[in-house]
Amino acid sequence: MRDRPDDFDEGLLRPALGEWEIEAATLDYAPVGFGDFHWVAADRGGRRWFVTVADVRRRTFDGLRLAMETAAALREEAGLDFVVAPLRAADGTTLRRLDRHRYAMSVFPYEDGTPGHFGDELPAGERALVIDLLAELHATPPPLPTPGRPVELTGRAGLEQALRDTSLSWLGGPYAGPAQELIADHAGVLRRGLEEFDRLAGRPGEPVVTHGEPHPGNLLRAPGGRRLLLDWDTVGMAVPERDLWLVAGTDDDLARYAEATGRKPDPGALALYRLRWALDDVAEFVAWFRGPHGATPDAEQAWQGLTGTLRELAKLSSS
Incomplete structure (x- = not known):
């Protein structure tokens, strides 16, 4: 952030680091x-x-x-x-x-290296490297602590309430009114997105260990040509398409994964997780702007995320 x-209280950090035997x-x-x-x-x-x-x-x-x-x-x-x-x-x-x-x-x-940024377009060679990492991850037996990652939308109840209770004003902060208006303008798009999500969500599939968010912002180009994956707080058991939709940009990418794993990616599952990501983001931003917030850099980033995601959902809805 x-x-x-x-x-x-940042004063809590130094004594806590002592638990790792770190004297900062x-x-x-x-x-x-x-x-x-x-x-x-x-x-x-x-x-x-x-x-x-x-x-x-x-x-x-x-x-x-x-x-x-x-x-x-x-x-x-x-x-x-x-x-x-x-x-x-x-x-x-x-x-x-x-x-x-x-x-x-x-x-x-x-770790020293060059980080990527969410939304970066990876060249074909870089995508191939990440697909190889995912193929290795997906082939790994799950450690005992590995949590399950159900496909349902985390913030669905709040999003549906925002679509349903349009007469209640959002009073959380400076972005509340504009965000409420934007959600109202895209209500049809969001309802169709939820319907499509429900249609796709019942697809079968064998779960593997997935990262959850292997986008360029979580990729570090380390010295010596190594590629490292960061931010494992979303790791868990799900179908491979949970990861692949964020990386594979072409049929060649999907073919590379299939050759490495013997498992052909399911186009319907790829569409499901692409849609899930967008709807989850909208739900999170709705919760943000309905609650207390100020005119901060993080709030501005959330606003840009909301407007961009709704544009993408509108494109998906019309295609």
């Missing part, structure tokens, strides 16, 4: 990503770590813990060296509470 959390000489906020908060810690010798603080009201602590444990097992036990996994604290855990109810912390190795 670009905005620092208003109600978070510097601790700098890193305004990157969308959803969690990040710092870069460094000791007096110059060694660095990437510190992530998650608001576990957005997801359960136990759910995030299972995801972190899964990523660690994929790296430690399955030997997947492209997994940037959380480090274990002295007691063996990968996620620690910072307070009783809201914030929890993980610590990651600091």
Whole structure:
């Protein structure tokens, strides 16, 4: 996130880092990503770590813990060296509470490299490298902690309420009115999207270990030509198309995956997860703008995300 959390005491971080036997000489906020908060810690010798603080009201602590444990097992036990996994604290855990109810912390190795950005268009050679990583991941036996990732929409109830209760004004902040108007203008598109989602959601498929969000923003080009996948909080069991729709841009990409795995991707499942991503994003942005918010860089990014996603949904609806 670009905005620092208003109600978070950064003084909690240094003593918590002691659980990883890290004595931080510097601790700098890193305004990157969308959803969690990040710092870069460094000791007096110059060694660095990437510190992530998650608001576990957005997801359960136990759910995030299972995801972190899964990523660690994929790296430690399955030997997947492209997994940037959380480090274990002295007691063996990968996620620690910072307070009783809201914030929890993980610590990651600091990896040098060039990060991508969400929405980047990867060239064919880069897509091929990522597809090869996904093929290896999908062929890996699931570690015991691996959570299931049902296909249902997380924020569906809130989105349907916003479509249904159009007479109630949104009063959360400066984007509330414009967002409500935008949702009303796209109500037909959203209802058709939900209907199409329900039609596609019953497709059968054998689940594998999936990353969940292998888009360019979670791809790091490391020295020596290595490619690393970041942000494993969405890891879980689902059909391969949960990952593939974000990477495969051509039939050649899908053929490469099929040759590597012996499994031909299902066009209907690819369409399902593409639609699911868009509807989930809209639901999250609706919850954001119906609640308290200010005119901050993160709110502006959310607004751009909402308008862009609705444009894409309108295109899908008309095709």
